[in-house]
Amino acid sequence: MIIIAGHVYVNPDELEAFVSEARATIPDALVADGCLFFSCAIDDPEEGSMIMLERWRDQEALSAYLATPKVEALFAKWGSKMRNEVRKFDASNERAPMEV
Template identity: 45%
Template structure:
């Protein structure tokens, strides 16, 4: 996360019934592609938990709060959330972390 100031990392999980994962995958891909193209998006990823089917791990990094606020106002985010009931998406648990610096470990 280059630059000065505070970047934001969003990390957490959502749940999708395992039997709905394949049908939901195109929606996840569309959200990833649109979000990654946004100004201020440094990283945006989903990963299926190896030990727990249907648990999707979310990781996002944003340049700043303004970039995240703009993300929340996008049509693709509205479409993403609108698709959730059809696929049984639940238990959204996302936390924002303010990051002032970073280093390799």
């Protein structure tokens, strides 16, 4: 499993527009083969930060989603305007939080 997690930072004046456009990709993600979870939310409006959290079955599923026209357009438009501190993690040994 792959976990995508972290913050994206944009100019606070553009945060609402960015979040709206980022959220427009969520319906496509949720129906994509291999998407296990996908969410984003404004974290701190004053610093222009948004939290991203995603779970994907594997790299193939994530790569297919990232290659969709909406996602490519989002990065083409916002890539140079954002500081992307989102990271990808390979996960194994999935279990409930209280399990050792």
